[in-house]
Amino acid sequence: MSDLVFSGVQPSAASVHIGNYLGAMKWFVKLQEQFPLMVCVVDFHALTSVDKRGELRSFSQSLAATYLALGLTKDSTILFRQSDIPEVCELTWYLACQFPLGLLERATAFKDKREKQEQVNSGLLFYPILMAADILLYKATKVPVGADQKQHIEMTREVSEKFNYRFGTTFPQPEPLIDKKTGIIPGLDGRKMSKSYDNFIGLFETEKVIESKVKKIVTDSKGVDESKDPETCNVFSLYNHFATEDEISELRESYLKGGLGYGTAKMELFRVIMRELSPIREKYTYYMSRPREVETILEQGAEKARIIALKTMKEVKEAIGI
Numbered sequence: 500m501s502d503l504v505f506s507g508v509q510p511s512a513a514s515v516h517i518g519n520y521l522g523a524m525k526w527f528v529k530l531q532e533q534f535p536l537m538v539c540v541v542d543f544h545a546l547t548s549v550d551k552r553g554e555l556r557s558f559s560q561s562l563a564a565t566y567l568a569l570g571l572t573k574d575s576t577i578l579f580r581q582s583d584i585p586e587v588c589e590l591t592w593y594l595a596c597q598f599p600l601g602l603l604e605r606a607t608a609f610k611d612k613r614e615k616q617e618q619v620n621s622g623l624l625f626y627p628i629l630m631a632a633d634i635l636l637y638k639a640t641k642v643p644v645g646a647d648q649k650q651h652i653e654m655t656r657e658v659s660e661k662f663n664y665r666f667g668t669t670f671p672q673p674e675p676l677i678d679k680k681t682g683i684i685p686g687l688d689g690r691k692m693s694k695s696y697d698n699f700i701g702l703f704e705t706e707k708v709i710e711s712k713v714k715k716i717v718t719d720s721k722g723v724d725e726s727k728d729p730e731t732c733n734v735f736s737l738y739n740h741f742a743t744e745d746e747i748s749e750l751r752e753s754y755l756k757g758g759l760g761y762g763t764a765k766m767e768l769f770r771v772i773m774r775e776l777s778p779i780r781e782k783y784t785y786y787m788s789r790p791r792e793v794e795t796i797l798e799q800g801a802e803k804a805r806i807i808a809l810k811t812m813k814e815v816k817e818a819i820g821i
């Protein structure tokens with residue numbers, strides 16, 4: 500079977516952050532040159548956390564504009580919105596009936612959320628099954644994601660196996676593509692960058708806000724003259740992702756030698772971040788001012804996705820005997 504690559508990001512905020520960008524989205528653009536690629540705005544998933552009327556629609560539009568600004572093209576990639584193909588919910592049910600409840604309750608993302616939130620909706624429990632349905636509905640074989648999603652892909656493999664065992668081989672065994680270098684991008688406080696920790700730098704926040712966030716990155720308290728350890732420093736760790744090889748080795752030397760304060764290193768980080776993001780930010784503004792154009796691209800993507808989805812659903816129902 501030839502490879503199909505599938506991934507998705509939740510439209511759960513006004514702007515994606517550098518963790519999403521480096522951990523997953525930047526990679527999609529390279530992958531579209533090598534494989535057939537489907538990229539999804541997973542708005543059903545985001546419904547587990549977005550609860551204001553109208554927000555989901557505007558966040559989805561912003562995320563689609565982000566994908567286009569990053570360089571996904573409608574000719575190389577099927578870019579679409581999850582809710583345009585509601586069959587994914589039907590498949591979620593068929594898969595849920597094959598999957599043990601205990602495994603869902605033990606999922607790390609679910610446990611984390613249950614600890615943090617007072618009210619946990621059942622959508623959060625079903626989240627991995629809906630994700631498995633996303634992947635299996637299109638029979639994707641490779642799934643590029645950040646390291647935090649590894650367990651969800653393992654669950655997808657498991658439910659695929661269970662379904663195939665019971666009803667005959669219908670689905671592939673998708674494998675995660677996780678980049679070792681960008682597996683987990685640290686946030687301002689050194690923990691994983693995340694919307695829920697409020698330690699993120701948004702791709703489309705104002706330049707002023709990005710600068711002030713970079714200045715807030717937590718470091719140790721070593722003085723200007725002291726030698727510093729680049730390997731344990733959050734500023735340096737982010738710098739690695741935006742600077743050239745030469746720039747990285749130059750900054751590493753300055754850290755080790757001493758004589759460079761964290762303030763200066765942060766301004767250097769800010770410079771390279773803006774250098775990379777500026778063209779993307781410009782394109783994003785372009786697409787955000789053309790909502791009709793973005794909507795048309797999503798609709799065309801949905802048309803192509805629907806053809807694959809309906810074919811799979813026909814096979815699934817025949818296999819189950821429904």
Ligand code: AMP
Pocket residue numbers: 507508509518519520521522523524643644645646647648681682683684685691692693
């Ligand atoms: P989400 O916004 O949770 O839908 O995440 C979208 C994608 O970004 C997923 O593939 C995540 O694994 C990835 N991602 C989110 N946060 C980070 C991070 N701090 N480091 C690396 N990847 C991340």
Ligand code: TRP
Pocket residue numbers: 505506507508509541544629630633634642643644648651
């Ligand atoms: N759960 C993923 C995240 O939070 C988003 C997602 C939903 C996804 N469906 C997917 C990622 C299918 C890859 C493939 O990041």
